[in-house]
Amino acid sequence: MKSLAELAAIREKMKDKVILREGSANKRVVVGMATCGIAAGARPVLNAFVSEINAAGLSGEASVTQTGCIGICQYEPVAEVFEGDTKTTYVKLTPEKVAEIVEKHIKGGQVVQAYTIGNADK
């Protein structure tokens, strides 16, 4: 059985990590989680970003947050990746595409052009 003692152990383990993290997230992933996004499959997409980024050991470099309707409902599920002054808009996402984006873009720094809004209708 899962116990609260395990949670206390997580707390102990995380204490040091938290200090490392302060202000160091240089990439921000924002997932659209309004009605349009949720209906189109944003819930597994959001969860894929959270788990893939963590699995790649990148939780110190990239944060994942949720937002409302971005205004391009026909392209949902949508995620925006912010990096300094640049923004990349990924559209019609699936957990599989997310795994690729985390590997190539979040980790490798290379935008996955095929999934960006510029290529959505091609």
Next chain:
Amino acid sequence: MKELSLNVLDITKNSVKAGATLIEILLSETDERLTIVIKDNGCGMTEEVVEQVSNPFYTTRTTRKVGMGIPLLTLAAEQTGGHVAIVSVTAAESPENHGTTVTATFDKTHLDFTPLGDMIPTVTTLIQGSPDIDFVFRHERPQGTVELETAALREVLGAEVSLGAFEVLQWIEEYLQEQYASSV
């Protein structure tokens, strides 16, 4: 929406936006009926707004002029012969006791009943998005009750570890999975 658990996620987001600090998601299920209650202590809505939210052409968002959250939930409930009721008290009406309660009832035996689906990612997604809000999740089923109160977890975690931390979310996911599995 493919699963009612997605409607629950969508409707609960309204409570987040209403500035709630405590949100209760209470499901109670028999073999024939399902009742979903989403209760918050947010800013509440005036009577006029409560009347309007069922209209798909009413929305608080600014990017688009339609709001489908409540209409989709209402559709899912009414197509089984159930219904949706919204009770709301604004902060102006009652500074002490304001908030909104959305209650949806479903006939599970109806052909057009949308399956509830997986509530676990709905709960973890909400906590990930709003780690500072207190959530109470309770799912009463004939097989047994599944429960989670984030306030109790917060007490153990203290101020320095967020409920939105991956390790914590994973613990929550497994904690709920265990409860669902053990009460089958």
